[in-house]
Amino acid sequence: MNSVKRKRLERAGWVVGDTTEFLQLSEEEARFLELKLALANGVRELRERRGLTQAVLAERLGSSQSRVAKMEAGDRSVSLDLMMRSLLTIGATATEIAKWIKRAETDRAA
Amino acid sequence: MNSVKRKRLERAGWVVGDTTEFLQLSEEEARFLELKLALANGVRELRERRGLTQAVLAERLGSSQSRVAKMEAGDRSVSLDLMMRSLLTIGATATEIAKWIKRAETDRAA
C-alpha cells in the first residue's frame, strides 16, 4: 500500500499505522477496506459524471452534504449500505457496481 | 415479484404488502432489496459449499449464529457491511461477489 492511500485512510478515521502495522490488519479487513474505497470512488465518479453536487445527491438520498462528503472520502462512519443506496440512486447498474468491486481486487497490492 | 419472494421479505421484516404496494417502493429501494437478497443467497451458498455451519462462520466473524441466520434470511436488521465481511471471511473473490450482484439485476423482475 502506497503512502497516498494510507494518508487517505488515516484521514478517514482508519487506524492503519505504518506498513508493518497495516499488514497486521487481517486479510479480510484489508480487503473490506479496499472494497469500501473502490465504491467510494465509484460514487464520486458517477456523481460527477452526472453533474450532480454533493448537496443535490444528498437531497435525493434524504441525507446531508456532509455525509456524502464523508462517504466519498471512505470515512469509517459511513456504511456500505449508504454507499450502495447512493450508487443506485445515482443510477448505477449492477454491472457498473460489479466493475468497481472487481477494481477493488485489482487495486489490492497498490 | 412472486409471492414466494414476497413472503420471504415479509418474514425478514420488510414492509412489502401486496403487489400494488410493492410497486410503490421507490425503484432504488426495490433494487437495494434485491441486491441484499442476492448477497444473502451468496453467503448461504458459499458457506454451505465450504461445509461451514452458521455457528462456525459466526465465530470467525466474531458474531453470533443468530446474526448469521438473520443475514441469510435477508433480515432488515442486517447491514450490507456484515454481509460483505462475511463473504470476504468465507473467502469469496471480488469476481464472485460481482457475479451475485449482477444476479440481483437479472432477478429484478422475478
Add this chain to the structure above:
DNA sequence: TGCAACTATGTCTAATATGACATAATTCGT
C-alpha cells in the same frame, strides 16, 4: 483579487445495527 459555489471536517442527538442469549423449529442420520 474577491466572491459564490462547492467540498471537507467536526460534533451533536436520534435511529439503527450489533453480539449475546434464550428458546423454538427444522433437518437428518440411525
Add this chain to the structure above:
DNA sequence: ACGAATTATGTCATATTAGACATAGTTGCA
C-alpha cells in the same frame, strides 16, 4: 420415531451509523 445438530426467531443493552448543523477549506470564474 428419537435424538443430536443445525437453523430460525425474538429480545435485550450496547455500539455504531444516521442526518443535521456549524464552519473551515477549496475551487474556479468575473
